[in-house]
Amino acid sequence: MITHYLHKYPFLRLLLPMTAGIIAGNFLFFHCQKSWLWFWMPLYACSVLFLSASYYLKRHAWRWVSGISASLCFFVLGINNISWRLQQTSYTFPETKSVYRAVIMEKPKTKEKYLLCRAYLLENRDSLSVVYPRKNILLYIQKDSISGCLRRGDEVLFSTRLSSPHNNGNPGEFNYARYLAHKAVSGIGFVTSGNWKITANKIHYSLMHTALECRDKILLLYDKLEFQGDELAVLSALTIGYQEELSEGIRESYSVSGASHVLSLSGLHFALLYGFIFFFLKRIPDKLPGIKIFQITTILILIWGFAFITGLTPCIVRSALMCSLFALSEFRRRNYISLNTLAAAGLLMLLYNPCWIFDVGFQLSFCAVASILLLQPRLYRIWSVKNRILKYCWGITTVSIAAQVGAAPLVLLYFSRFSTHFLLTNLLVVTLVTVIMYTAIIMLIIPPLPVIQFFVAGIVDRLIKTLNSTVRWIEQLPLSSMDNIWVYQWEVVGFYIMILLLVCFLHFKRVKYLHVLLVCLLITYCYRTVMRNNGQVEKSLMFYNVRNCPAVHCIASTGESWLTYADSISDRKRLPRMVSRYWMRLHLPEPHFVVSNYRDNHFFYQNNLLYFYGKWICIVNNNHWHNKETVQPLKIDYLYLCKGYGGHLESLIRLFSTKNVIIDSSLSEYYRQSIIDECKRLEIDFVSLAENGAFCVKI
Incomplete structure (x- = not known):
């Protein structure tokens, strides 16, 4: 009966397999090796062949061959289209700073310290050659006296290091890299003042x-x-x-x-x-x-x-x-x-x-x-x-x-x-x-x-x-x-299946659709219960990867938590905004925000030393420990290096006995690499938040 109903909507019968193909192709592109792409060619050829052959089948009993062939054809077409689109966006940029020429495509958006410009990359110049990438990029241009002159259609010459979009690796965060890939944005770059200039004004015009x-x-x-x-x-x-x-x-x-x-x-x-x-x-x-x-x-x-x-x-x-x-x-x-x-x-x-x-x-x-x-x-x-x-x-x-x-x-x-x-x-x-x-x-x-x-x-x-x-x-x-209502993706799928079953019940007046709806409701409820039990709050320490906002999140098994900011002038609204979905998934209430000395039953913070359920963390965000000496090093579990410290790791090791160093992304790229080299030389375990994302310690 549903099949007969779908025959009234031929475009819907084509849209459904194509949608499934796009979703499958998107998953395969981001989660599998690109070698699978050869598989769609013979499959697409076979589906087109069967679709063509079904045209000559006169018997009504063989009409299903045409339907299956058309569905398979549009399914593979969806895989092909999304794969080609994402491959066109993908691009490998040079590892070092280069000179680029681009045209501003949209009106620059004003941010706190930068101008956000959507640009079209025309060429990449180095001492040996010129490459023409022809890709869309996002430029964050530092504000200065001439940045306000930027207009849509201007051609700019700039020097920076462009990189493909990537996520920060925080739990539950928005997948910004995939979002930009779907928007056909191939790279992101930060351009400092003095490293760019306008070479032409409004010479690139288009219908848009x-x-x-x-x-x-x-x-x-x-x-x-x-x-x-x-x-x-x-x-x-x-x-x-x-x-x-x-x-x-x-x-x-x-x-x-x-x-x-x-x-x-x-x-x-x-x-x-x-x-x-x-x-x-x-x-x-x-x-x-x-x-x-x-x-x-x-x-x-x-x-x-x-x-x-x-x-x-x-x-x-x-x-x-x-x-x-x-x-x-x-x-x-x-x-x-x-x-x-x-x-x-x-x-x-x-x-x-x-x-x-x-x-x-x-x-x-x-x-x-x-x-x-x-x-x-x-x-x-x-x-x-x-x-x-x-x-x-x-x-x-x-x-x-x-x-x-x-x-x-x-x-x-x-x-x-x-x-x-x-x-x-x-x-x-x-x-x-x-x-x-x-x-x-x-x-x-x-x-x-x-x-x-x-x-x-x-x-x-x-x-x-x-x-x-x-x-x-x-x-x-x-x-x-x-x-703060948290739902899982498969729950949403269950909701829409139940809506369709309700529509079928109202249209066909068959009780069986109501029975299936109730079964689907039970399955969805059981799935939510299992996911809630698997996602129970555990006693843990969380080091988030939020640039220029270093913090330590101490979470108790009761759900109570303390968010300790390592920098008193950091953007306190930014971090909760970026990890709020993770907190919602765990059903955490708003944490205690700690920026100065604080004491609780199982939490202690004073002079950048943090204690939580037997774990000691020293937050180093200035040169307070520089040129200090001690008779016996203080035993701590984690040494957390943040923006503001400019010394060497070796001088800290003489004061603190630790085997774990957390390197925050707020440090400059050069200084992060210097600390990593010292950790390798001293045989100390380290975690770089910029490369590895957020770091969680179960207690």
Whole structure:
């Protein structure tokens, strides 16, 4: 019965094996030897051969050969596409500092001490040759008097050591290296002041540069219309997808209230734009010759023009594709969007860029829309409403519930948060966003009338202030969100299987689907119980690898912990942010933050000497022990060398008797290597956090 149901959605039957192939190819690329790549060629050839042969099979009983061949063909195609894409990104950079020439591709982002620039690497020069890598890189350029002159399209010459992206090796950390690989970023480099110069200004132009220039002009118009602060940031996000100006406070408010989706351009914004365009085009009599072609062409040009200006992110492309397909069906008198249409959009996108499947926005967007298509009509039919206002509210409610069901497992996995007032949020926020979008469109299309434009801009400003106030009010409501919820990846798979089984039960009215759903629920619960038991808190010492933030985390078996910072001026917010998922997995409460002398039952810290359940650690972050002498060395378990110490290890060994040295990544690369050489000469065990990642000691 399910097979017969799937026959109605041919693009879905192709999308599923291709998705499986992309996931399999991604796993094999990062976890296996590259020699396996030869295997897909004969397999792909066989699948294409069987697919071609099945065309000549006239017997209906052999139709399964065609289905299996097509599925196998798209499965191997997924493996091939993702492998080729990742191989194109992979590149081996020189081990030493080199001279490079690159072009700045996007507007530099201002950080605390650096400018973050996405650049396209044109060439690598040395004394013997010139190499043309043609790869995307990220440059962190140190701020100085001329760094503010950098613009999109500028060509720069710089000297640094580029390296492939790598992770810090902390438990539970975000896989940043794989994230950049999926974004086609091949390398990262830090460029200090004086080691770079601009060789040409804005000589590299492309269609994307032109689109971003248009976006910048709209931002300048907003400044001219006197939008400021959070109102300017929210308006930029709602209308052109520019989120750089959003403050941490406004992001948190929208996240807690469950309104983050309106700040990211998606189907809602494109549907509103489509409705605005369609409203005027339908006024044109369709009896005129060629008018339908004109209407469709106008909609497609405006929709894709808007998508182009806003950056062509995966969720934007998906929304533009869906609107385009909807426009074609609308003018063919088939006002209907099905799961097959969504699958067709997904298939086209993954054929173009298979790495998009790992984009969080792509996953949330498709899961939410699929859930709306499968569940919303059934929910809407539960209550028949005739009143127009109630009908509108009931429609938004059912769409919100369906979208939340589809997106909630992924939101829990990636953000560990569930917004409890999402129904109230969507009912109020979506209505306000609709009014703001239409008013903003009117504001943008009447520039020849500045008086009226400023008047409309004032209305938009007040509407956005009302929107922000509404979001903050929902944020302040009791139990507005449940935070620090930890779910495992296979749990999320179980959740989606249960959602599909629920849809099958509602559609086919067969009790067996409900039975399987309950069995799946039991298996998921047992899996969570086993994982929780295996992940129980153990008494341990943890040395995290967070650059310029050396710290020792002492964890008791009860869950109580002490986080001792080796540097009093380190970024105390950075470390918890980077290892928070590890703490959530262990269900650790917030640790005691220690920066000065501290004493507890089993924890003692004084003058950089730390004691925890029989283990002694000496934190060396200055030259306090320099030129000191002792009659008998103090026995310690671990000597932790951090930024600030500039002496030799041998002088410390005369003061401390230890066989274990922890070398923090806050030390310079040259000094780390010097300490490693001393450890090898003195036959002392050592751990370099920069090379080995975080170091855990079980007590």
